[in-house]
Each structure stands twice: as C-alpha cells, then as structure tokens.
Amino acid sequence: MAAYGHAVLxxxxxxxxxxxxxxxxxVMCGFHVCGEVANDHVYDxxxxKVMGLIHADAPT
Structure with a gap:
C-alpha cells in the first residue's frame, strides 16, 4: 500500500x-505524541532516540 502512496499505520x-x-x-506517552523519530533503520x-523520548516523558 505504501508503494502506491497510501499511508499505513x-x-x-x-x-x-x-x-x-x-x-x-x-512515540506516544500518556495518550499524546511526545515526539517523532525519522527512521534510518539503524537499530542502535x-x-x-525512541527510548530517550519515552523516558523523558516518564513520571518520576
């Protein structure tokens, strides 16, 4: 679908x-988007970046 220009969630x-x-x-935390990461497909x-966004918004 994405190859034909359609969005895939x-x-x-x-x-x-x-x-x-x-x-x-x-990245969503507490029912809101707390950030977005462009994926370069390098896992590390x-x-x-994803974990940084999750933990930056985590309650202490």
Whole structure:
C-alpha cells in the first residue's frame, strides 16, 4: 500500500518491528505524541532516540 502512496499505520511496542518496517516513528506517552523519530533503520541509533523520548516523558 505504501508503494502506491497510501499511508499505513503500524501500532506496535516491538522496537525491532518498528525499525524494520517504519519510515517515521511517533512515540506516544500518556495518550499524546511526545515526539517523532525519522527512521534510518539503524537499530542502535533509532532505539536510543525512541527510548530517550519515552523516558523523558516518564513520571518520576
């Protein structure tokens, strides 16, 4: 579908799946988007960015 210009929404908590399939990753915390990561498909760098967004918004 994406190859034909259609948007595809993938909802997952699996980081490997995200890095493999997504072009952009929106991180949600507390029912709102707390950030977006452009996916370069490099697991380590994308994982650090995603986890940084999750933990930056986590309650202390």
């Amino acid at each position: 993938l909802i997952t908590s699996d980081l490997v799946e995200m890095v493999t399939l997504a072009d952009r990753i929106a 760098s994308v994982g650090r």
